[in-house]
Amino acid sequence: MSPPDSAEALDTLLAGARALADHAPYPRVLLAPAAWERLAGELAAGTLDLLAFFGEAGAVHAVVRAPGSGRIAVLSLACPEGRFPSLGRVHAPAIRLERAIRDLHGLVPEGAADARPWLDHGRWPGSAGPVAYPFLAAEGDNLHQIPVGPVHAGIIEPGHFRFFASGETVVRLEARLGYAHKGTEALLAGADLVRAARLVGRVSGDATVAYGIAFARAVEAALRVPPPPRADWLRALMAELERIANHLGDIGAICNDASFTLLHAHLGILRERTLQASAAAFGHRLMMDRVVPGGVAVDLAVEGAAAIGRLIRQVQAELPELIDLYDNTASLQDRTVATGIVGAALVRRFAAGGFVGRASGRAFDARRRVPYPPYDALRFDVPVLNEGDVNARVWVRIREVQASLGLLEQILAGLPGGATRHALPEGGPGAAREGLAIVESFRGDVLVWVRIGADGRVVRCHPRDPSWFQWPLLEAAVEGNIVADFPLCNKSFNCSYSGHDL
Amino acid sequence: MRKRLFQNILTRPVTIDAPAPGEAELAAVAAALQERARRCLGRSLAIREVDAGSCNGCELEIHALNNAVYDLERFGIRFVASPRHADVLLVTGPVTRNMEEALRRTCDATPAPKWVVAVGDCGVDGGVFRGSAACVGGVSAVLPVDLRIPGCPPTPLDLLKGLLALLEGQATVKPRAAPR
Numbered sequence: 317m318s319p320p321d322s323a324e325a326l327d328t329l330l331a332g333a334r335a336l337a338d339h340a341p342y343p344r345v346l347l348a349p350a351a352w353e354r355l356a357g358e359l360a361a362g363t364l365d366l367l368a369f370f371g372e373a374g375a376v377h378a379v380v381r382a383p384g385s386g387r388i389a390v391l392s393l394a395c396p397e398g399r400f401p402s403l404g405r406v407h408a409p410a411i412r413l414e415r416a417i418r419d420l421h422g423l424v425p426e427g428a429a430d431a432r433p434w435l436d437h438g439r440w441p442g443s444a445g446p447v448a449y450p451f452l453a454a455e456g457d458n459l460h461q462i463p464v465g466p467v468h469a470g471i472i473e474p475g476h477f478r479f480f481a482s483g484e485t486v487v488r489l490e491a492r493l494g495y496a497h498k499g500t501e502a503l504l505a506g507a508d509l510v511r512a513a514r515l516v517g518r519v520s521g522d523a524t525v526a527y528g529i530a531f532a533r534a535v536e537a538a539l540r541v542p543p544p545p546r547a548d549w550l551r552a553l554m555a556e557l558e559r560i561a562n563h564l565g566d567i568g569a570i571c572n573d574a575s576f577t578l579l580h581a582h583l584g585i586l587r588e589r590t591l592q593a594s595a596a597a598f599g600h601r602l603m604m605d606r607v608v609p610g611g612v613a614v615d616l617a618v619e620g621a622a623a624i625g626r627l628i629r630q631v632q633a634e635l636p637e638l639i640d641l642y643d644n645t646a647s648l649q650d651r652t653v654a655t656g657i658v659g660a661a662l663v664r665r666f667a668a669g670g671f672v673g674r675a676s677g678r679a680f681d682a683r684r685r686v687p688y689p690p691y692d693a694l695r696f697d698v699p700v701l702n703e704g705d706v707n708a709r710v711w712v713r714i715r716e717v718q719a720s721l722g723l724l725e726q727i728l729a730g731l732p733g734g735a736t737r738h739a740l741p742e743g744g745p746g747a748a749r750e751g752l753a754i755v756e757s758f759r760g761d762v763l764v765w766v767r768i769g770a771d772g773r774v775v776r777c778h779p780r781d782p783s784w785f786q787w788p789l790l791e792a793a794v795e796g797n798i799v800a801d802f803p804l805c806n807k808s809f810n811c812s813y814s815g816h817d818l
Numbered sequence: 819m820r821k822r823l824f825q826n827i828l829t830r831p832v833t834i835d836a837p838a839p840g841e842a843e844l845a846a847v848a849a850a851l852q853e854r855a856r857r858c859l860g861r862s863l864a865i866r867e868v869d870a871g872s873c874n875g876c877e878l879e880i881h882a883l884n885n886a887v888y889d890l891e892r893f894g895i896r897f898v899a900s901p902r903h904a905d906v907l908l909v910t911g912p913v914t915r916n917m918e919e920a921l922r923r924t925c926d927a928t929p930a931p932k933w934v935v936a937v938g939d940c941g942v943d944g945g946v947f948r949g950s951a952a953c954v955g956g957v958s959a960v961l962p963v964d965l966r967i968p969g970c971p972p973t974p975l976d977l978l979k980g981l982l983a984l985l986e987g988q989a990t991v992k993p994r995a996a997p998r
């Protein structure tokens with residue numbers, strides 16, 4: 317997979333294809349059926365990464381990125397007959413996306429390897445009713461099945477896991493998701509931008525800031541209204557607070573799943589302090605609805621900078637000792653080291669983002685690779701490890717907390733003055749416009765694609781959670797591990813159910 | 819680790835020590851809750867949380883109840899792994915159609931007497947997802963609800979106050995023997 321090849325592959329696909337619509341900041345083109353087949357080949361060969369794949373009435377859209385050059389494009393295919401040649405047939409990461417496209421839009425992936433429904437459990441109005449879900453079979457002597465969920469033992473989101481185990485060892489895990497499907501995309505269609513921003517901010521509550529920024533940036537790209545610089549910086553301030561809070565919570569929860577509650581308790585306090593500082597600075601512990609298209613809804617509160625300053629000092633003072641404890645507790649290391657390994661090849665193939673990708677050698681962080689302000693003006697490390705185990709995913713988080721603390725300091729020091737919000741064109745842009753944005757959430761890259769109608773309302777919006785490309789890797793990570801280590805592996809991934817189920 | 823543990827013994831708990839917004843209020847709620855919980859249920863109230871399709875925002879704040887700052891367990895209130903051990907179902911989310919049956923079955927598996935608490939704007943009436951064809955819309959569309967704790971998401975303090983209100987009510991009103 318050499319960089320020049322990947323750029324060429326994209327060029328070849330773009331050349332001769334018809335450029336479509338008013339799409340910003342990346343091109344969107346309509347592929348001919350032959351070019352669609354070529355796209356499938358490039359994905360299978362690994363020359364292009366699949367970033368998103370979604371449908372609407374009569375068309376499917378694949379968002380791809382050339383990993384070498386970093387160029388991004390949206391490749392569309394018209395489906396007048398209600399079918400399209402499957403990409404999942406040759407590129408496994410597309411399989412669940414295609415199953416979702418079929419469930420939500422009725423478009424049939426031709427030649428697909430897996431024809432089972434995915435989000436549709438047979439319970440939506442007008443459907444035929446639920447049928448038993450045919451889990452893939454695992455064959456062998458003395459295998460037994462363990463069904464778990466959708467209601468779990470802990471306070472976590474709903475989903476079903478089917479383990480095929482031989483004694484203690486997991487032979488295969490298959491997840492069944494979709495329980496949290498709320499019909500968010502259907503609600504987005506026709507929504508005004510205020511309501512749409514609230515909806516996208518609730519695709520996955522733990523990443524509400526990142527989703528808010530991605531939606532706002534997609535809208536701002538479509539409408540050609542960049543936010544004022546102060547808004548960009550305040551957004552980043554919120555995004556880094558969100559990252560710190562989630563990482564601290566995750567590291568603690570992973571230790572908790574290894575029955576090491578002491579770290580969980582201490583990191584839980586630091587997480588709580590982060591949420592309190594966020595509330596002091598922006599008036600909401602999770603900072604929901606603070607990012608809006610055009611800028612931010614609230615400026616940094618007067619006492620906000622001081623609260624964040626105190627937080628930085630507290631975390632900097634207490635974290636090193638906690639990290640030492642993590643690193644020097646043999647019983648804990650015994651659980652996390654060499655557990656739940658994901659190989660680099662698999663991570664690359666799925667273009668998995670976040671700590672899942674970066675713990676297995678994939679150095680992708682949207683803040684660096686698809687740079688957006690203010691990160692292009694800030695210094696920060698993007699930690700990348702190669703072990704791919706639970707421990708590596710913990711360490712990527714630890715280093716990212718440290719990097720984010722540095723970012724908070726830089727942002728507070730460099731925060732420009734001026735307006736916090738620009739008005740969007742009243743009554744809409746007068747013609748349909750489309751925009752795309754990619755933003756690094758704590759979990760990985762969030763992608764939002766939006767089409768805005770002439771009247772300024774959302775016609776179609778697709779928020780793509782990083783979990784789409786992480787959930788399948790969890791199944792690979794767990795294989796060969798003991799059943800008792802599943803919670804640990806699962807927590808180290810911390811995929812979003814809601815973000816995936818939409 | 820030993821050093822850390824010793825330190826913890828020698829320092830005062832964060833629950834009382836750290837002054838931050840709302841923590842004076844927290845102490846008042848704490849005292850009242852403890853009193854009520856004891857009177858109604860001896861010393862324990864077991865809560866089973868059910869996510870009926872939330873955005874996970876509500877879960878984050880429910881989790882926070884267990885951290886050292888709010889420390890729910892000191893009131894004898896704790897989260898349990900099985901509905902069969904629960905007195906209270908704490909339900910979040912707009913109840914997706916895909917979770918409706920699982921929620922009902924979880925409630926059926928909970929022994930009486932039991933209370934159902936709808937958490938968050940979604941749990942109360944579907945919240946921002948109200949009107950979606952993929953959601954039933956609010957817990958009360960599926961189960962009889964004893965208490966609503968609105969908010970998007972409700973803060974841990976809101977949740978504590980809500981649980982207190984539930985216990986207040988239960989001091990006079992008997993729980994439903996066999997809700998369905």
Ligand code: SF4
Nearest residue numbers: 872873875938939940
């Ligand atoms: S009430 Fe708000 S935070 Fe809670 S699940 Fe609904 S949208 Fe999420």
